[in-house]
Amino acid sequence: MGGWGSGPQSSEPDTSEAKRVDIRFMRKHGLLQPGYSSSLHWTCRGEPSGYIRYTVAQDASALTLDYKVQLYGGDWEPMKYTVPLEAMPCRYGGERQYFHCPNRQCARRCEVLYSHGQYFLCRHCCGYLYPSQKGDRLDKLLEAKRKIGARIFEDWDGVDGWCKRKGMHWRTFEREKRRYWQLEDAWQGAFTDRARALLGEGVRL
Numbered sequence: 207m208g209g210w211g212s213g214p215q216s217s218e219p220d221t222s223e224a225k226r227v228d229i230r231f232m233r234k235h236g237l238l239q240p241g242y243s244s245s246l247h248w249t250c251r252g253e254p255s256g257y258i259r260y261t262v263a264q265d266a267s268a269l270t271l272d273y274k275v276q277l278y279g280g281d282w283e284p285m286k287y288t289v290p291l292e293a294m295p296c297r298y299g300g301e302r303q304y305f306h307c308p309n310r311q312c313a314r315r316c317e318v319l320y321s322h323g324q325y326f327l328c329r330h331c332c333g334y335l336y337p338s339q340k341g342d343r344l345d346k347l348l349e350a351k352r353k354i355g356a357r358i359f360e361d362w363d364g365v366d367g368w369c370k371r372k373g374m375h376w377r378t379f380e381r382e383k384r385r386y387w388q389l390e391d392a393w394q395g396a397f398t399d400r401a402r403a404l405l406g407e408g409v410r411l
C-alpha cells in the first residue's frame with residue numbers, strides 16, 4: 207500500500223503506517239458537531255505520518271472524508287466519500303454517535319475505521335471482505351500478514367499501533383516489516399478491485 211494524505215510534497219510515501227479513524231476520540235474532543243470541519247493527523251514515533259480532512263454534515267447524519275492516497279508508486283489520487291453517522295441513545299441519557307461502514311454492502315455500526323486500500327472501512331471489511339474458502343490464496347496472505355503484524359507491532363490492535371514492538375531488535379523489525387508490507391501489497395492488489403465493485407459509483411478511484 208502507499209502513503210496517506212501527506213500530499214505531493216512528500217518525497218517518498220511512508221509505507222510503515224496504517225491509519226484509523228476512531229469515533230471515540232472524536233466524540234471525546236467534540237469533533238462531531240454539525241457542520242464542523244477539521245482534520246485528523248497521525249504520528250508514528252513522534253513524526254507526522256499523514257492526515258485526512260473531514261466535514262460533518264449540517265444535520266450530523268454523515269461525515270465526509272477527504273484525503274489523498276498514492277498506491278503502488280503512482281500519482282496522488284484525491285479521495286472523497288461519506289461515512290454515515292448514527293446517534294444512538296445512551297443508557298443514562300443523551301446520545302452517542304457511531305459510524306456506519308462506508309462499504310454499502312456492509313454498513314455495520316462501528317467505532318473505528320481502518321485504512322485499507324484507498325478506503326477507510328470497518329474491521330470486518332478489512333479482515334473478511336472475501337468469503338473464506340479453505341486454501342484460498344487471499345486468506346493465506348491475510349493470515350500470514352496478521353501473524354507478522356501481531357508479532358512485530360506494538361499495540362497492533364490499539365489506537366496507537368504500528369510502531370515497533372518494545373524490546374524487538376530494529377534489524378529484525380525492519381526485515382519483518384518489509385515482509386509484512388509485501389504481503390499487504392499482494393493482498394491489497396486484489397482487495398482494491400473488490401472494494402471498487404462494492405463501493406460503486408460516487409467514489410473516485
Ligand SMILES: [Zn+2]
Pocket residue numbers: 307308309312313314327328329330331332
Ligand atoms: Zn464494513
